[in-house]
Amino acid sequence: MKRIAFLLVGIATVAAIVAFTAAASELTGGEAAPIFGIKIFPGYRDWKLISVAHEEGNLNDLRAILGNDVAIKAYRAGKLPFPDGTVIARIAWTYVPSQENNKVFGRAQSFVPGPPPEWYLQFMVKDSKKYASTGGWGFAQFNKDGRPANEAMHKTCFPCHEPAKASDFVFTHYAP
Amino acid sequence: MKRIAFLLVGIATVAAIVAFTAAASELTGGEAAPIFGIKIFPGYRDWKLISVAHEEGNLNDLRAILGNDVAIKAYRAGKLPFPDGTVIARIAWTYVPSQENNKVFGRAQSFVPGPPPEWYLQFMVKDSKKYASTGGWGFAQFNKDGRPANEAMHKTCFPCHEPAKASDFVFTHYAP
Numbered sequence: 592m593k594r595i596a597f598l599l600v601g602i603a604t605v606a607a608i609v610a611f612t613a614a615a616s617e618l619t620g621g622e623a624a625p626i627f628g629i630k631i632f633p634g635y636r637d638w639k640l641i642s643v644a645h646e647e648g649n650l651n652d653l654r655a656i657l658g659n660d661v662a663i664k665a666y667r668a669g670k671l672p673f674p675d676g677t678v679i680a681r682i683a684w685t686y687v688p689s690q691e692n693n694k695v696f697g698r699a700q701s702f703v704p705g706p707p708p709e710w711y712l713q714f715m716v717k718d719s720k721k722y723a724s725t726g727g728w729g730f731a732q733f734n735k736d737g738r739p740a741n742e743a744m745h746k747t748c749f750p751c752h753e754p755a756k757a758s759d760f761v762f763t764h765y766a767p
Numbered sequence: 768m769k770r771i772a773f774l775l776v777g778i779a780t781v782a783a784i785v786a787f788t789a790a791a792s793e794l795t796g797g798e799a800a801p802i803f804g805i806k807i808f809p810g811y812r813d814w815k816l817i818s819v820a821h822e823e824g825n826l827n828d829l830r831a832i833l834g835n836d837v838a839i840k841a842y843r844a845g846k847l848p849f850p851d852g853t854v855i856a857r858i859a860w861t862y863v864p865s866q867e868n869n870k871v872f873g874r875a876q877s878f879v880p881g882p883p884p885e886w887y888l889q890f891m892v893k894d895s896k897k898y899a900s901t902g903g904w905g906f907a908q909f910n911k912d913g914r915p916a917n918e919a920m921h922k923t924c925f926p927c928h929e930p931a932k933a934s935d936f937v938f939t940h941y942a943p
Contacts, residue, residue, distance in 0.1 A: 617943075636816075636943075643819045643831050645862075648876040655819050655831065655942075684942055686821075692938055695930050700824040704942040754871050762868055766831070766860055766880040767793075 618712060624731035624739035626746070629716055631737055632659070635680040639663045642766035645686065645702075652683040653704050656763045672727065672759040677717035679761065683710055707735035715752075715761065725749040726760040794888060800907035800915035802922065805892055807909055808835070811856040815839045818942035821862065821878075828859040829880050832939045848903065848935040853893035855937065859886055883911035891928075891937065901925040902936040 617636040623629060638657035646652050658666060661676040684704030692701030712733040719727035730748035732740040739745075752760040793812040799805060814833035822828050834842060837852040860880030868877030888909040895903035906924035908916040915921075928936040 639813050640816050640831055640833065642880055643829050643860075644865075644880075645821050645829060645878040646876055647878070648872070648874060650876070653819050653821060655816055657816065682942075684819075689820075689938075691931065691934075695927060695938075696824070698824060700822055700826070702821040702823070703940070704818055704820075707943070751871060755867065758867075762865075762871075764879070766858075767883070 618733065618735075618737040621733070621737035622739055624733070624745060625742040627716070627722065627725075627729035627731055629714055629729050629731035631712070631731075631733055632678055632680065632714060635659075635678075635712075635714075636682075638680060640766075641666055641679065642763050644763070646683075650683070650708075650710070651686050652708055652710075653686050653702065654681055654683040656681050666765040672719075673717045673761065675717050675719055675727075677715075679715040679763070681713040681715075681763075683708055683712075709734050710740075711735045726752070726756070728752070728760055794909065794911075794913040797909070797913035798915055800909070800921060801918040803892070803898065803901075803905035803907055805890055805905050805907035807888070807907075807913055808854055808856065808890060811835075811854075811888075811890075812858075814856060816942075817842055817855065818939050820939070822859075826859070826884075826886070827862050828884055828886075829862050829878065830857055830859040832857050842941040848895075849893045849937065851893050851895055851903075853891075855891040855939070857889040857891075857939075859884055859888075885910050886916075887911045902928070902932070904928070904936055 618631050619633055621631055635657060638659055641656040641658045641662065644654050646654065657680045659678040661674060662679050665673050665677060685706055685708050686702050687705030688699050689701040689703040692703070693699050710732055714731045716729040717727055718729060722729045726749065730745060732744060755762050794807050795809055797807055811833060814835055817832040817834045817838065820830050822830065833856045835854040837850060838855050841849050841853060861882055861884050862878055863881030864875050865877040865879040869875050886908055890907045892905040893903055894905060898905045902925065906921060908920060931938050
């Protein structure tokens, strides 16, 4: 029974990924996010890798954190605060077991990106004048269709990032 | 007691990461891996992201899979088999809890890259003539100091990838 459920989840997952991949290998254009007025940055999916992470709990996702050239340069130089022009992109995918990989390992040990959650894409944009009241950072979240999250959600961004003040309100460290 | 142990692991982890980041933001040069004669590809850390993953069990790592331009183009076009010239890089970091992030979330839910394991860096290189006997792929593994793994280890690469024949011996799918 458990095996069948797993298999069905696996098939549904693969189908959803294939559909999503075919639809969009990168989001572009669309509406600006509320409060900070940030639109999806063209070319973000080609940006260099800062780090990766897994969030358990309600999020239960796998994520990649990418940076534009300004961000990558600052990270590699260990430069804080981040200079104006820094943009950090965070892509999240649901956290799903890989049937293919697990067959090879002989146990359920391999977890890979599944269909995108509502919090699929986020940006942090450094502009110390424009966003002076939120630590110099603007925040934006978009779902897999490029639709921005609502205003209430965007009000939670800075309070959550405030404890990371020592690293210029950024949680992610560079992974060498 | 548990809290102190966590703190010590945290401090040791941060210290190890800082030391490693300072030492090398990217490996270069060094000895070629046995059997396949592959050296570390310059610039691999700047390559575009294919996907991310978490392996539990003995590996217990977080990983990013990057591709050179030939690889990325083939992935995005859904092209199989991968053309000659494709190179896929896999970077793995140990899987550690983030004290900083967990403080904000109020629970141990955030896992991030820690110090590099022995299997830090791997490459798959497509050359259908040169590597005809191993599905057209050459394989290489290096540790954090750029030292290649031994011959016995490299003999295990292709047998492990063989079950993925339907996707040209590559386990990783593109994460949109």
